[in-house]
Amino acid sequence: MKKKKELKISRRTVMKGALAAGAMMSAGSIPSKIFAGEYNIPDPLKPLPTTGGNMRWIDSGDMKGVFWKKLFPEYAASRGITIEYDGLPWKEINKIVPIAIRNGTVHDVFQLPLGMDPGVAVAEGWVQPWDDYIENIDEWLAAFPSGVYLPGVNQFNGKTYGTCLTANKRTGTCLLYSEKYMSEAGYDPQAGRMTYSEIRDAAKKITKNGNGQYYGWIIGGNQVNRWEDVVHTFGQVGGAHSGRGGFTNRHINFQNGKFQIASDQYMEAVELLLQLKSDGSAFPGVMSMNAPQARALMPQGAAGMIFQGPWCIGVWGRDAPDWKYGIASEPVPDGKEAQPLYIAEGGSNTFWLSANSTMGPFAGDLIRFMGTEQGQIYWAQTVGAADPAVNPDAVAKAGLTGPSAQALAMFAENILVGPNPIVRNKDVGIVAAKSRVPDPSLALVIQGLYTGQLKGVEAQLKDCNQRYEDALDKAVEEARADGANVTRDDWVFPNWDVYSNYGAEKYQEL
Amino acid sequence: MHKKPLSKQIYDARWCYLFVLPCSILTGMFVIYPIGMSWYFSLLDWSGFTKEAKFIGLQNYYEAVNDEFFWDAFIRSFIFMFGTVPVKIVLGFIIAVFLNNQVLKLAPFFRTVIFMPVVTAIAIIGIVMTFVFSPFNGPANKFLMSTNLTSAPIDFLGNPDTVLPTVMGVYVWKWLGITMMYWLAALQTVPQDVYDAAKIDGAEGYRLWIHIILPIVLPFAIVIILVEAVGALNVFPLIETMTAGGPFFSSEVMEIYIFRTAFVTDSGTMPRLGYACAAGVFWGVAVLFITVLQGLWMRRTRRI
Numbered sequence: 001m002k003k004k005k006e007l008k009i010s011r012r013t014v015m016k017g018a019l020a021a022g023a024m025m026s027a028g029s030i031p032s033k034i035f036a037g038e039y040n041i042p043d044p045l046k047p048l049p050t051t052g053g054n055m056r057w058i059d060s061g062d063m064k065g066v067f068w069k070k071l072f073p074e075y076a077a078s079r080g081i082t083i084e085y086d087g088l089p090w091k092e093i094n095k096i097v098p099i100a101i102r103n104g105t106v107h108d109v110f111q112l113p114l115g116m117d118p119g120v121a122v123a124e125g126w127v128q129p130w131d132d133y134i135e136n137i138d139e140w141l142a143a144f145p146s147g148v149y150l151p152g153v154n155q156f157n158g159k160t161y162g163t164c165l166t167a168n169k170r171t172g173t174c175l176l177y178s179e180k181y182m183s184e185a186g187y188d189p190q191a192g193r194m195t196y197s198e199i200r201d202a203a204k205k206i207t208k209n210g211n212g213q214y215y216g217w218i219i220g221g222n223q224v225n226r227w228e229d230v231v232h233t234f235g236q237v238g239g240a241h242s243g244r245g246g247f248t249n250r251h252i253n254f255q256n257g258k259f260q261i262a263s264d265q266y267m268e269a270v271e272l273l274l275q276l277k278s279d280g281s282a283f284p285g286v287m288s289m290n291a292p293q294a295r296a297l298m299p300q301g302a303a304g305m306i307f308q309g310p311w312c313i314g315v316w317g318r319d320a321p322d323w324k325y326g327i328a329s330e331p332v333p334d335g336k337e338a339q340p341l342y343i344a345e346g347g348s349n350t351f352w353l354s355a356n357s358t359m360g361p362f363a364g365d366l367i368r369f370m371g372t373e374q375g376q377i378y379w380a381q382t383v384g385a386a387d388p389a390v391n392p393d394a395v396a397k398a399g400l401t402g403p404s405a406q407a408l409a410m411f412a413e414n415i416l417v418g419p420n421p422i423v424r425n426k427d428v429g430i431v432a433a434k435s436r437v438p439d440p441s442l443a444l445v446i447q448g449l450y451t452g453q454l455k456g457v458e459a460q461l462k463d464c465n466q467r468y469e470d471a472l473d474k475a476v477e478e479a480r481a482d483g484a485n486v487t488r489d490d491w492v493f494p495n496w497d498v499y500s501n502y503g504a505e506k507y508q509e510l
Numbered sequence: 511m512h513k514k515p516l517s518k519q520i521y522d523a524r525w526c527y528l529f530v531l532p533c534s535i536l537t538g539m540f541v542i543y544p545i546g547m548s549w550y551f552s553l554l555d556w557s558g559f560t561k562e563a564k565f566i567g568l569q570n571y572y573e574a575v576n577d578e579f580f581w582d583a584f585i586r587s588f589i590f591m592f593g594t595v596p597v598k599i600v601l602g603f604i605i606a607v608f609l610n611n612q613v614l615k616l617a618p619f620f621r622t623v624i625f626m627p628v629v630t631a632i633a634i635i636g637i638v639m640t641f642v643f644s645p646f647n648g649p650a651n652k653f654l655m656s657t658n659l660t661s662a663p664i665d666f667l668g669n670p671d672t673v674l675p676t677v678m679g680v681y682v683w684k685w686l687g688i689t690m691m692y693w694l695a696a697l698q699t700v701p702q703d704v705y706d707a708a709k710i711d712g713a714e715g716y717r718l719w720i721h722i723i724l725p726i727v728l729p730f731a732i733v734i735i736l737v738e739a740v741g742a743l744n745v746f747p748l749i750e751t752m753t754a755g756g757p758f759f760s761s762e763v764m765e766i767y768i769f770r771t772a773f774v775t776d777s778g779t780m781p782r783l784g785y786a787c788a789a790g791v792f793w794g795v796a797v798l799f800i801t802v803l804q805g806l807w808m809r810r811t812r813r814i
Contacts, residue, residue, distance in 0.1 A: 285645035287668025
């Protein structure tokens with residue numbers, strides 16, 4: 001028998017190989033196939049700097065973090081750099097980013113704190129445009145659906161300062177439920193949108209069946225924004241047509257430009273939450289847990305229902321793959337038909353490039369790739385419905401199934417694009433920068449009503465509505481004093497048909 | 511006698527000044543400068559990180575003193591202080607008296623056990639305690655239910671009536687060890703002769719402690735109360751990690767109030783560093799006032 005030739009590698013051969021690899025690294029144009037990983041990362045369109053370096057990236061994490069943690073090592077290896085990623089909850093982003101901006105140590109790529117006007121970031125010189133770093137940017141932008149990149153939203157002075165890879169067509173208050181508990185209670189949310197009475201009844205029955213071991217409904221009650229999110233979205237479903245986004249959009253009916261916190265629909269939604277508590281259907285201790293803690297208790301069988309976003313899908317799929325759950329649209333008040341939900345134009349998860357960053361070429365190269373159809377498919381395959389990829393063709397090709405596909409279909413059916421005052425008048429951004437949510441905010445008022453520290457739903461919501469009106473009036477006044485050309489009429493869109501998308505042609509009609 | 515000119519005096523003491531210099535520079539950088547800047551910022555309408563900062567005089571102070579949530583937090587801070595300091599002082603003293611007894615062989619062990627929470631990171635304690643007091647499978651509720659002390663779980667941190675007492679309890683537990691150490695140090699200054707003489711005179715038990723030992727350690731008590739009072743007004747990390755001031759402001763003390771206004775809120779509007787500084791300066795002056803009062807009390811007690 002012929003002896004198999006033994007593979008011998010001399011020290012000299014190893015040295016040659018290492019030198020060759022080093023030379024390729026320093027050349028800065030390494031074919032991606034060398035790094036056989038999960039992703040096929042194409043070569044950069046133009047040579048990247050050969051100096052290497054460390055790119056720091058911060059965003060709000062969740063499923064984005066899951067994807068970045070898989071992609072970043074491969075991308076970094078293919079470009080000869082390192083990437084330091086921090087995926088943090090919004091609460092932390094809101095604290096860390098302002099401090100980092102203040103002391104000049106903000107990450108190369110970051111997300112702005114919630115509610116901060118991007119125009120301020122540009123005017124203050126915290127960010128730099130992506131135009132110099134994304135090759136053929138006009139061609140790249142043209143591949144995105146219309147309405148994602150807009151002046152005053154992510155484009156300023158003719159340049160693109162914010163990049164969006166994801167759509168904002170989603171809600172954070174879907175009905176997520178245990179299939180077993182819900183079926184034992186005699187309900188099937190897949191048969192049709194549940195009413196408030198049905199939600200109450202289902203919660204009662206689940207609690208009864210649980211006999212102290214599990215309860216009908218759970219919420220992360222010490223994370224105050226959850227209360228506001230639920231009431232806001234349920235109110236919209238009930239027929240309170242209002243905008244989404246920051247203080248200067250949220251809760252405002254653009255038909256008359258007024259806050260509608262004291263509307264019947266908002267009151268009904270608050271009453272539903274209070275009834276779930278008074279029925280004994282609420283999980284004990286909701287006031288001392290945040291949203292991720294509440295979410296984590298669902299697969300453990302602690303509760304039958306939670307109102308949360310599609311980001312739960314990925315987390316549960318990873319942490320509790322055998323647990324059977326369902327996702328359905330938000331419930332509707334008894335005897336009413338569900339009304340559309342609205343989003344403002346523009347994408348979501350906008351990424352900004354620090355003005356101090358020297359890693360622009362790499363960040364631009366990565367963002368450019370993620371905006372291509374292949375990058376979007378990769379994104380959709382991991383992130384799914386949690387943060388839907390902005391390119392609908394890529395989403396279709398990603399082959400999503402199960403709850404992710406169902407959630408995306410649900411969002412497509414329920415959500416329309418509503419008016420956005422900042423698209424109409426960029427000086428609205430100055431108002432946003434001046435505005436302050438009054439104390440106590442709607443979120444805290446609902447929390448106070450739930451704990452019993454505040455009494456009288458109608459009176460409290462009316463007071464709150466007036467506070468919001470006064471706060472917006474004050475912000476408009478201050479902005480005008482600073483030279484902004486803005487009035488409360490900028491929030492009135494008389495041509496808004498609440499059953500159709502509000503596109504560019506509608507703005508032109510004004 | 512002819513007095514030396516000032517320059518000559520300084521030159522003669524140049525080594526003293528040289529040694530004082532590093533400390534003065536550090537104090538200037540990390541104490542004087544921040545205090546001075548916070549006074550200045552308190553006069554501005556400023557988010558803290560934009561270029562735009564408008565001088566508005568005392569408007570932030572006016573707004574703060576007219577804000578009911580400011581006063582609620584202000585009063586809550588003092589409730590926290592008055593609720594925790596006496597407990598710590600009395601409990602710390604009793605434990606120190608027992609553990610100061612040389613006959614007790616396990617005294618070093620108990621001292622260590624009581625002191626251990628002091629050296630544990632406060633943020634960790636805060637987070638762990640949210641699990642301990644959880645109404646769902648939390649050990650505290652499990653104990654209460656298993657011993658039939660309650661029929662239903664108590665939402666210690668989610669109920670506005672129980673949240674502040676619960677956090678106060680955790681605070682006392684966390685820092686009791688340091689109070690005990692202060693008292694032990696004080697007790698160890700009492701000479702053995704005093705105990706012996708008291709015994710010869712027939713003073714024993716509570717009489718020995720009330721009439722002999724307590725008057726001797728009273729000046730220490732004043733200092734301990736002063737330190738404890740100031741400490742109880744600085745409880746930011748514990749409350750932030752346990753409740754973040756909730757539910758609905760029930761545990762919001764002044765530091766949490768200042769923090770909330772100094773940073774972007776959950777509701778997503780711009781922070782107000784100028785306003786937060788005004789609230790902080792007001793609070794700092796109030797704490798200073800109390801410290802001075804206690805200092806005066808201490809001097810008066812010493813004279814007695």
